[in-house]
Each structure stands twice: as structure tokens, then as C-alpha cells.
Amino acid sequence: MTDPQPAIRLTGLTKEFGAVTAVDHVDLEIAAGEFFSMLGPSGSGKTTVLRLIAGFEQPTSGTIELFGDDVTKRAPFDRDVNTVFQDYALFPHMSVLENVAYGLRVRGIGRKERIERARRALASVRLEQMGDRKPSQLSGGQRQRVALARATVVQPKVLLLDEPLGALDLKLREQMQVELKEIQRELGITFIFVTHDQEEALTLSDRVAVFNDGRIEQLGTPAELYERPGSRFVADFVGTSNLFDDAVSRALLGRGGVHSVRPEKMAVGSGETAADVRNAPGTVVETIYLGSGIRLVVDLDAGVRVSVLEQNDRNRVHDDERGDRVVVSWHDDDVVALGGADASSAPAV
Structure with missing residues (x-):
């Protein structure tokens, strides 16, 4: 005890x-x-x-x-x-x-x-x-x-x-x-x-x-x-995070402030259509083989570079290459608000 x-x-x-x-x-x-x-x-x-x-x-x-x-x-x-x-x-x-x-x-x-x-x-x-x-x-x-x-x-x-x-x-x-x-x-x-x-x-x-x-x-x-x-410091220091500043948050999430999404919470595919899923088009700039996983670096059209971590398992059917156009998806529940400009007054998602 x-x-x-x-x-x-x-x-x-x-x-x-x-x-x-x-x-x-x-x-x-x-x-x-x-x-x-x-x-x-x-x-x-x-x-x-x-x-x-x-x-x-x-x-x-x-x-x-x-x-x-x-x-x-x-x-x-x-x-x-x-x-x-x-x-x-x-x-x-x-x-x-x-x-x-x-x-x-x-x-x-x-x-x-x-x-x-x-x-x-x-x-x-x-x-x-x-x-x-x-x-x-x-x-x-x-x-x-x-x-x-x-x-x-x-x-x-x-x-x-x-x-x-x-x-x-x-x-x-x-x-x-x-x-x-x-x-x-x-x-x-x-x-x-x-x-x-x-x-x-x-x-x-x-x-x-x-x-x-x-x-x-x-x-x-x-x-x-x-x-x-x-905080932004903790999100960036503890693990890897994709950080969205105020302008990017407004474009991708519909609300202001600073937000983060972990790479493993994101996926690359054709784009889900569920109400709680966000989709953002972009271009693959790097594919990194990690053994147990694949890390994709994608420049989103919204003006931010994100990292997407995919498991290297039997469900993986396609290898994305540099220059490929892709859609990156994530669930609203996986977005973490870190504060920032006008976060409190922004409309809810």
C-alpha cells in the first residue's frame, strides 16, 4: 500500500x-x-x-x-x-x-x-x-x-x-x-x-x-x-507532433488557435467522408522506411508540412512516392488545442 x-x-x-x-x-x-x-x-x-x-x-x-x-x-x-x-x-x-x-x-x-x-x-x-x-x-x-x-x-x-x-x-x-x-x-x-x-x-x-x-x-x-x-512546447518535445498555427488551424479546422495532431493519428488515402473526419490534399515530399512503419512527409495545400506514420503491416497495399498527390485524413477527436490567437472566440468544429 x-x-x-x-x-x-x-x-x-x-x-x-x-x-x-x-x-x-x-x-x-x-x-x-x-x-x-x-x-x-x-x-x-x-x-x-x-x-x-x-x-x-x-x-x-x-x-x-x-x-x-x-x-x-x-x-x-x-x-x-x-x-x-x-x-x-x-x-x-x-x-x-x-x-x-x-x-x-x-x-x-x-x-x-x-x-x-x-x-x-x-x-x-x-x-x-x-x-x-x-x-x-x-x-x-x-x-x-x-x-x-x-x-x-x-x-x-x-x-x-x-x-x-x-x-x-x-x-x-x-x-x-x-x-x-x-x-x-x-x-x-x-x-x-x-x-x-x-x-x-x-x-x-x-x-x-x-x-x-x-x-x-x-x-x-x-x-x-x-x-x-x-502547451506547444510539450507537444513538440514529448514525441513528434504536427503543429498547426492560427492561420492553418482556421483553414483546416475552421477554428483559430494553435493545434497539434500526432503523426500516427493521420492517414493517407482517398479521403474518408465521415462527419468527424478532416481531409486535406497535399503532395508527398519524402517517404522514410522505418522497418515497423513508414513515415510520409507531406506538404499540404493549406501551407503546412505534416508527418504521417503508417504501420508496415499486411493492410498496407500501396507505397506512396515523392511527388504523388494524396489526401491526408484525421479525426476531430485526435486534434489537441494548444491555445493561441483567438482560440476561445473561434467557432466550434
């Missing part, structure tokens, strides 16, 4: 570096046992928030609470959190088991108990047979799991992960995303994960905070952020 007390509560959290405001009055609650991601481009403030929670930086103003306890002014070693970094920071001269047990040794835990707990931690990441090896004898994914075991063996209330998969190749990173989520569920520890990779955040998280210019642009579940982005 989830603890009703938030694992982390940030109130008015601000961090300034001279004239630069890296974190701008952030208010946030993260539930106990939650896999929570902070997503955003470089310089958006997400990593600074993580460092403030860890105690590596002190806020200019605001408070940080850990399970209701104000830890704002406490040193990193006096907070019940632990951090996993991208480079893992394993000791090369120690065995895997010694690396995992190191934090317990620093805390004065007796040898017998720390070895037993370290072995249990290695078992939790499925590396119980690797204890005698040195880090150099492990793969990148195995070293990442050793770093997780070392961080969790001291049983922190919150685990902070600073882009821990960034150094892995694509296939291993995808594999580790699944394993990381499984490990988090088994341990029941609150994970706070920082990444600039939107697919990674959507794959792993219970909830995601999208950061922009030191503030949280939008907070929600992966499905909420993807299906109903609250």
Missing part, C-alpha cells in the same frame, strides 16, 4: 547561479513507491532539481521535505537518499561484491551482515553469480545493475538516477529500461529519474514532469502528456 505521506515535497524551490535562474519556484509532490521522471532539454532545470534533492546544491529559496521531514539544509550524507550516476563510479580495484558492500562498510555495518546484505542486493539485480568479478569484467548493462545494487543496499527511502542509461547503446538501453522498471517494482523504493530522452521517460514512469526554463511545463502520466499535451 502506498504511503499517504509524499516521499518528496518541493515548495517554492528556487536555485540561482548569479544572474541565471536554473530552478524557478518549483512546487512538486512525489508519492512513495512512485517511479517519477523529470524530463526536459539541456538547461531546463531537471538535473539541478535532482542535485538539490540529493543535497549536492543548496537552494536559493524554498524547502525540500523527505517523508514530511525538512531536509533543506542537511548535508547529502544526512539525507535518506542515494544517487546513481551515468558513469556508475564503481571502484575498479574492488570486486563487485566489495563495491556493493562499500556503503554498508562506511556506515559501520559488521562484515558478516554487510556481505549477506550485499549478496541479497546482487540477487535483486540478478547478478548473484558475479560477486567475485571486477567491474572491468562486466558489460555496460551489468555495471549499471551493480551501481543500482550498491545504491539500494543501504535501503534509502528515495533513489535518484541521473541519466544512468545514457552511456549504453540503443539495444542495451531498451533492455535495461524494462529491467529497471522491474527492479523498482520489486524493491518498492521511490525512484526519481532524470532524462532528456522522452521515449525513456514514457516507457519507465508512473508520472513525468516536463521541465522548461527552470519550471514544470506539464505534469502527468505518460499517456496524459502524449495524448493531451498542455
Whole structure:
């Protein structure tokens, strides 16, 4: 059962570096046992928030609470959190088991108990047979799991992960995303994960905070952020979106404002005639083969370039080529309003 007390509560959290405001009055609650991601481009403030929670930086103003306890002014070693970094920071001269047990040794835990707990931690990441090896004898994914075991063996209330998969190749990173989520569920520890990779955040998280210019642009579940982005920034950063400005929205939708439609919500064909379907003629400018899908880039006659993602399945009977005239279709329900000029006064569709 989830603890009703938030694992982390940030109130008015601000961090300034001279004239630069890296974190701008952030208010946030993260539930106990939650896999929570902070997503955003470089310089958006997400990593600074993580460092403030860890105690590596002190806020200019605001408070940080850990399970209701104000830890704002406490040193990193006096907070019940632990951090996993991208480079893992394993000791090369120690065995895997010694690396995992190191934090317990620093805390004065007796040898017998720390070895037993370290072995249990290695078992939790499925590396119980690797204890005698040195880090150099492990793969990148195995070293990442050793770093997780070392961080969790001291049983922190919150685990902070600073882009821990960034150094892995694509296939291993995808594999580790699944394993990381499984490990988090088994341990029941609150994970706070920082990444600039939107697919990674959507794959792993219970909830995601999208950061922009030191503030949280939008907070929600992966499905909420993807299906109903609250701003142009989120629509453009989380996944791929076709964005219609005010003029294009009026021409294609019959209403003003800025709107978005995801590429997979669009289709290329002869044009449906249902009342809730919009059709727009255009010209194919590029066809991109993706294996599992086909991405078509189409210049609509209304003056906007859109991307259409089609599944590469047995129902696909025709390959559109550059220069082909096509009709792009989408349903009204798949259009997301992002605000903008005269959006509120425009006629309804």
C-alpha cells in the first residue's frame, strides 16, 4: 500500500547561479513507491532539481521535505537518499561484491551482515553469480545493475538516477529500461529519474514532469502528456507532433488557435467522408522506411508540412512516392488545442 505521506515535497524551490535562474519556484509532490521522471532539454532545470534533492546544491529559496521531514539544509550524507550516476563510479580495484558492500562498510555495518546484505542486493539485480568479478569484467548493462545494487543496499527511502542509461547503446538501453522498471517494482523504493530522452521517460514512469526554463511545463502520466499535451512546447518535445498555427488551424479546422495532431493519428488515402473526419490534399515530399512503419512527409495545400506514420503491416497495399498527390485524413477527436490567437472566440468544429 502506498504511503499517504509524499516521499518528496518541493515548495517554492528556487536555485540561482548569479544572474541565471536554473530552478524557478518549483512546487512538486512525489508519492512513495512512485517511479517519477523529470524530463526536459539541456538547461531546463531537471538535473539541478535532482542535485538539490540529493543535497549536492543548496537552494536559493524554498524547502525540500523527505517523508514530511525538512531536509533543506542537511548535508547529502544526512539525507535518506542515494544517487546513481551515468558513469556508475564503481571502484575498479574492488570486486563487485566489495563495491556493493562499500556503503554498508562506511556506515559501520559488521562484515558478516554487510556481505549477506550485499549478496541479497546482487540477487535483486540478478547478478548473484558475479560477486567475485571486477567491474572491468562486466558489460555496460551489468555495471549499471551493480551501481543500482550498491545504491539500494543501504535501503534509502528515495533513489535518484541521473541519466544512468545514457552511456549504453540503443539495444542495451531498451533492455535495461524494462529491467529497471522491474527492479523498482520489486524493491518498492521511490525512484526519481532524470532524462532528456522522452521515449525513456514514457516507457519507465508512473508520472513525468516536463521541465522548461527552470519550471514544470506539464505534469502527468505518460499517456496524459502524449495524448493531451498542455502547451506547444510539450507537444513538440514529448514525441513528434504536427503543429498547426492560427492561420492553418482556421483553414483546416475552421477554428483559430494553435493545434497539434500526432503523426500516427493521420492517414493517407482517398479521403474518408465521415462527419468527424478532416481531409486535406497535399503532395508527398519524402517517404522514410522505418522497418515497423513508414513515415510520409507531406506538404499540404493549406501551407503546412505534416508527418504521417503508417504501420508496415499486411493492410498496407500501396507505397506512396515523392511527388504523388494524396489526401491526408484525421479525426476531430485526435486534434489537441494548444491555445493561441483567438482560440476561445473561434467557432466550434
